Structures are given as C-alpha cells and as structure tokens.
Amino acid sequence: MPNRPLPALFLVVLVLSFPAASPAQQAPYDVFPAAEPPYYRVRYEASKTPGELIYSVNYTIWIPKDVKTLRGVIVHQHGCGEGSCKSGLTGAFDLHWHALARKHDCALLAPAYEQPDKADCQMWCDPRNGSSTAFQKCLVDLGEKSGHPELAKVPWALWGHSGGGHWAGGMVMLHPERVAAAWLRSGVPMLKANPVGSTIKAHILHEAALKVPILCNLGTKEGVTVKEGRFAGVWPSNETFFSEIRSRGGLIGVAVDPLTAHECGNQRYLAIPWLDACLSARLPKVAGDPLNAMPTDKAWLAPLAGGDAVIADKFAGDPLKAVWLPNEAIARAWMQYIEDTAVTDTTPPPAPTNLKVAGNELTWDCEADLESGLAGFIIERDGQLLANVPEQGKNPFGRPLFQNLQYSDTPGQPLVVMKYTDTKAEAGKKYAYRVIAVNTAGLKSKGDAE
Incomplete structure (x- = not known):
C-alpha cells in the first residue's frame, strides 16, 4: 500500500394456523434500536383474516444521507424461529450492508416477524401467506414516512437466511419483474410437488424468474459433507432448486461454505x-424504468461440486449443469x-x-468498507497507540466485526457506538488524537485527527 501523508493534528484541551403471540411471547420483540x-x-398487528399475515411484524428501513x-x-x-426473528430487529442498522445500499442509492430494509416459539414458520416465510402483501404495504407506508414515495415502486435486491431464503426465493417466483437479484442462504422455496404429508406448497417457475440472478449459499455441514442431523436436508433441497432453474437456462449459482453448518459464517x-x-x-x-437485463456475455461457469471457474466459452462440461457466475471478479471471489x-x-x-473530543470522551463517524466491512478502530494519542476499539473483536461465526454478529447475520444488541x-488523560493537559479504521481484511484507513 502506498504511503500517504498523515492528516494534520490539532491540539485539544481535556476539560425479535397459530394464534397471534401472547404478551409473554412478544417480549423478545419489544427491545430494538x-x-x-x-x-x-x-x-x-397480526391479522385474523384468512390469507393475511397471522403474525405481527416490524419493518425498519435505513435511507442513505442526501x-x-x-x-x-x-x-x-x-x-x-423466535431467536432469528428477534435478530431481525437490528438488520437495518448494519454498517456493512449500509455501504452496499449507499453505493447504489438504495434503502436497506429489515423485517422482524413476531413468530411465537414453535409456531409455523411457513405462515410468514411462504410469501403467499400474507407476507408478500404486508411487505409491499410497508414500502408504501415507509415511503410516506421517509419522504420517498418511490419506495413503493423501486426494484428489490433480496437476501434471506433459512426461512428467509425460502421467502426471498418465493418472492422471485411471484414477482420476478421486481427482483434485481436474490441471495438464498440455507433456504430455498420448493418448485416440485412435496412428499405426502408436507404442508409446504410448491411454487410455479415462470420464464421471467429465469432472468433473475440467484445464488444459493449453504454450509458444507448442511448435507454436503455431513449427511445426518437437523440440517442434512438443506443440500438436497438446494441441489433440486438449482437443477430446476439452471436446466432451463436460469442465471443461478451455488456457493458452499466449507466451514459452517446453518450459521451464516463469512458469507x-x-x-x-x-x-x-x-x-x-x-x-x-432513471428511477421507475424497468430493470436492465442481466448481461451474460461476461459470465463464468464452474462445476457444481466445486473447483475452478472459467469463462463460459471455455467451460468443458454441460453449461446447464454448471454454477453460473456474473463476471470474472465474482468468479475469483467465489473460488x-x-x-x-x-x-x-x-x-x-x-x-x-x-472526530470530536469532549472532556476525555472521543466520538467519531465512519462508513464501513464495501468489500470487507468494519473490524474496529485504532486510537492514537500524540502519535502513540492508545487503544483498540473494541479491545477484542467478537463474532462466533466468522471474522470479528465492530458491530459483532448474530446467527442471522445482523448486529448484536445493544448496538455498539463509535x-x-x-x-488515563490528565485534566487540563493538551493531547492530539487520531482515529484509524480497520476492515476485516486487516487493512487500515487514513486517520481523522483532532
């Protein structure tokens, strides 16, 4: 990395068919930023009208500045599940996902369905059970609240984990003209008739859905290398979903996480x-115009079982059985x-x-790195290391993050602040402070100083 001049230093003087949840069941969803x-x-609120959403739901949205x-x-x-639903309460506050939304002038939206413990997840993760309608209603209402009525009509980029992957994939099947792309982590909708006794309804795969780029992502311990256990059926479901779409020329890929089971890991x-x-x-x-067709002339292909990706023209196997990747950069990252x-x-x-200093308290602002997010900060005083914030980064599922990370890829509560x-500062003594951001790849930013 090239050396850059340090900014000038300024001296300062310290001076989360079942009934709606009961109050006891709702408690996990009462605490959110x-x-x-x-x-x-x-x-x-939960609806008692047939066909409508039977669970209460919060929708929180973040709008980029300016x-x-x-x-x-x-x-x-x-x-x-109750725990995953609760984790949705912080999804809109994720600084790393803000970076993606900010780059494309998009809002970041995180639903939090108030599903009671052990209740039927299909009643929200199948969008035909009222959650599609509620989602579209929230876009209208949030558009009015935020002064962005265009929210009701803009395209959607969908990321979903587990039942959320089922929901996001279902929305592709129902509304392909609105979906720019969909990432399905550890969950996909059904496209074929289900086993006898199953309550999950199959979706119809329309031609338009084949034009939506989709990536199925799951942990290797979800039926790839580990064939037994609670999540062993995830891989067979993903493989069937992938094969149905790719065999018809759909723009779909698969990325198997080699380290995880159902948790989101480093995805x-x-x-x-x-x-x-x-x-x-x-x-x-131009806002309001139809989505552009996804280009296919720069696509790369790779074997479903893993291995090297190559530009599509050089792929030796059957392209309709191969993982589809949009371009070289993504193909190399996939590998x-x-x-x-x-x-x-x-x-x-x-x-x-x-950066501001009031007494002995420092506060600052920082945007996350689009590629690698935000791991933490280095605090310097008078040119010397003073502290790392946080002192020890936390994330039981992958790279340590400044905001920590819950099972469903959302920040922990309470939200950490900068x-x-x-x-150790002495009252009345002059100090020069500098704050440096560090991403999860270990790269450092320039510093802001006061």
Whole structure:
C-alpha cells in the first residue's frame, strides 16, 4: 500500500394456523434500536383474516444521507424461529450492508416477524401467506414516512437466511419483474410437488424468474459433507432448486461454505460483492424504468461440486449443469470463498470523520468498507497507540466485526457506538488524537485527527 501523508493534528484541551403471540411471547420483540431519521419503522398487528399475515411484524428501513431519489431497496430477511426473528430487529442498522445500499442509492430494509416459539414458520416465510402483501404495504407506508414515495415502486435486491431464503426465493417466483437479484442462504422455496404429508406448497417457475440472478449459499455441514442431523436436508433441497432453474437456462449459482453448518459464517464477504455486481448491471439509471437485463456475455461457469471457474466459452462440461457466475471478479471471489471463505481485499477502508473530543470522551463517524466491512478502530494519542476499539473483536461465526454478529447475520444488541473514553488523560493537559479504521481484511484507513 502506498504511503500517504498523515492528516494534520490539532491540539485539544481535556476539560425479535397459530394464534397471534401472547404478551409473554412478544417480549423478545419489544427491545430494538430506536428508529429515528435516517431510520424509519412501521409495525402491523397480526391479522385474523384468512390469507393475511397471522403474525405481527416490524419493518425498519435505513435511507442513505442526501439521496434524492431511491433506485432500489435491499431486503435483509432473517430466518425462522423466535431467536432469528428477534435478530431481525437490528438488520437495518448494519454498517456493512449500509455501504452496499449507499453505493447504489438504495434503502436497506429489515423485517422482524413476531413468530411465537414453535409456531409455523411457513405462515410468514411462504410469501403467499400474507407476507408478500404486508411487505409491499410497508414500502408504501415507509415511503410516506421517509419522504420517498418511490419506495413503493423501486426494484428489490433480496437476501434471506433459512426461512428467509425460502421467502426471498418465493418472492422471485411471484414477482420476478421486481427482483434485481436474490441471495438464498440455507433456504430455498420448493418448485416440485412435496412428499405426502408436507404442508409446504410448491411454487410455479415462470420464464421471467429465469432472468433473475440467484445464488444459493449453504454450509458444507448442511448435507454436503455431513449427511445426518437437523440440517442434512438443506443440500438436497438446494441441489433440486438449482437443477430446476439452471436446466432451463436460469442465471443461478451455488456457493458452499466449507466451514459452517446453518450459521451464516463469512458469507457476507461474497454476498455483498455479488449483489453489488448484480445491482450495478440491473438497476436502471432513471428511477421507475424497468430493470436492465442481466448481461451474460461476461459470465463464468464452474462445476457444481466445486473447483475452478472459467469463462463460459471455455467451460468443458454441460453449461446447464454448471454454477453460473456474473463476471470474472465474482468468479475469483467465489473460488476463494468455497476454498476457505477468505475472500481477499486489497483496498483500505474509508477514513473516520467528524472526530470530536469532549472532556476525555472521543466520538467519531465512519462508513464501513464495501468489500470487507468494519473490524474496529485504532486510537492514537500524540502519535502513540492508545487503544483498540473494541479491545477484542467478537463474532462466533466468522471474522470479528465492530458491530459483532448474530446467527442471522445482523448486529448484536445493544448496538455498539463509535466512542472511546481516555481514562488515563490528565485534566487540563493538551493531547492530539487520531482515529484509524480497520476492515476485516486487516487493512487500515487514513486517520481523522483532532
């Protein structure tokens, strides 16, 4: 990395068919970050009308600063179960997903369905059971709240985990003209008749859905290398879904995480660049225009079982059985991901801004790195290392992150803030402070100083 001059230093003087949840069951969904601009929230009560959503739901949205007209909405959809539903309450506050939304003038939306413990997940993760209608209603209502009525009509980029993957894939089948791309982590909808006794209804695969880029992502312990256990059926379902779509020329790929089971792991380091590539190609320049067709002339193909990806013209096998990848950059990232999830990044993160010191308390702002997110900050005082924030990064599922990470790929609660207290500072003494951002690839930014 080339050396850059350090910024000038300024001296300062320290001076989450069943009935609606009962109050006891709703308790996990009562605690979530406040939705103050640029965040907005709507909540709908459970409906008793047949065909409508039987669970209450919160929708929280983040709007990038200074965006005049939104070009799309990125949806981060949690999975099934009370714990996963609860984790959806922080999805719109994820700084890494903000970076993707900001780049494309998109909003970031995170639903949180109030599914009671052990209740039927299909009643929301199958969008035909009222969640598609509720989702589209929230776009209208949030558009009014935020002053962005175009929200009701913009395209969708869908990310979903487990039941959320079922939901996102179902929305592709129902509304292909609205979906720019869909990433399905550990969950896909059914496209064929189900076994006797199953309550899951098959979707119809329309021609338009074949034009939507889809990537199926799952852990190797979900039926690939581990053939027994709770999640062993994930791979057979993904393989069937992939084969149905790809055999008809659909733009679909598979990425097997070599380290995980059902947890999300490091998938965001491939998911965000992949969605970035799809949004760059598909979002229209003029809001309200139809989605652009996904280009296929730069596509790469790879064996479903894994291995090297090559440009489509040089693929030796049957292309309608091969993993479809949109371009060379994504293909190379895919090859790294399926090897060890260590997708590389060579560009430093954005530098912190707006550093302020009040007494012995430092506060600052910082945007996350699009490729590698935000691991933490280095605090310097008078040119010397003072502290790392956080002192020890946490993430039981993958690379340590500044905001930590829950099972369904959302920040932990309470949300961490960009703040540090210098407990060793002497009152009345002058100090020069500098804050440096570090991404999850270990690359450092320039510093903001005061």
